[in-house]
Amino acid sequence: MKFIYERIILLSPLIILLFLLEACQKDGEKIILENPCLPPCWRNITPGKTEQEELVKILESMPDINKKTVHVLGSWNNFDSVVEATLISKPIINFYIQDGKVVLIFISGKLGLTYFEAMEHFGDPDVITAARTLGPSRILIGDSPLLYISAMIPEIGIGFGFDTRDILMKSDEEIKPDSKITEFYYYDPEYFETLLDRGLFTMGNDYKYWRSSSK
DSSP: OHHHHHHHHHHHHHHHHHHHHHHHHHHHHHHHHSOSSOTTOBTTBOTTTOBHHHHHHHHHHOTTBOGGGOEEEOOBTTBSEEEEEEBTTSOEEEEEEETTEEEEEEEESOOSOBHHHHHHHHOOOSEEEEEEEEEEOSSSSSEEEEEEEEEEETTTTEEEEEESTTSOOSOGGGOOTTOBOOEEEEEOGGGHHHHHHTTTTTOSSEEEEEEOTTO
16 A cells, blocks of 8 residues: 555656646647637737737736736837737747837747647648757757748748757658647738748748749
8 A cells, every 4th residue: 555655646746747738738729729810810919900009908918928028129120129928828929010010920939739730720831941050959058950940821921830949850851740839920911021031930041941833
């Protein structure tokens, strides 16, 4: 009986950890899939329409946003400003402002979706970028080569992607449909080419670009 009791005590932290990991994954899925409006709108924030002042008010009214993390930052990469906020479930959201309006929503973190699940829900991408750069690894000490993959559907103003900072990669062929996405974009479809030109989806100079000829 004592042996069984000790085993239960040892297993309990593992069970709690698995429960928390599953809960975080579900929270991540809700961020993207449980959306009250159609893309490129996210939670009633619409790229190309929502103004910065209205954006801040909407963010401060969201129950799952950490109010202390809502900040209006300065200009960056020819954008007038960037508004930053963090969800209680940890993903970070950056809103890029041009001419007083949101043009891009960039959500990063553990979002609980795979590439395949995102494609099933939103459709096949017709623009894909693959970029190599150096960045901090969560596996190795110091900077290491990273690969960023971004898939875009400009027609509806969304995109999704991931980087390899949590993967020890040997070759590009190891990227699979079950790779977890860590980035999601909502953007003004009319502003897509400008965002692409500014390198928002390539994260460096060494990148490859593919566009479907069927769209």
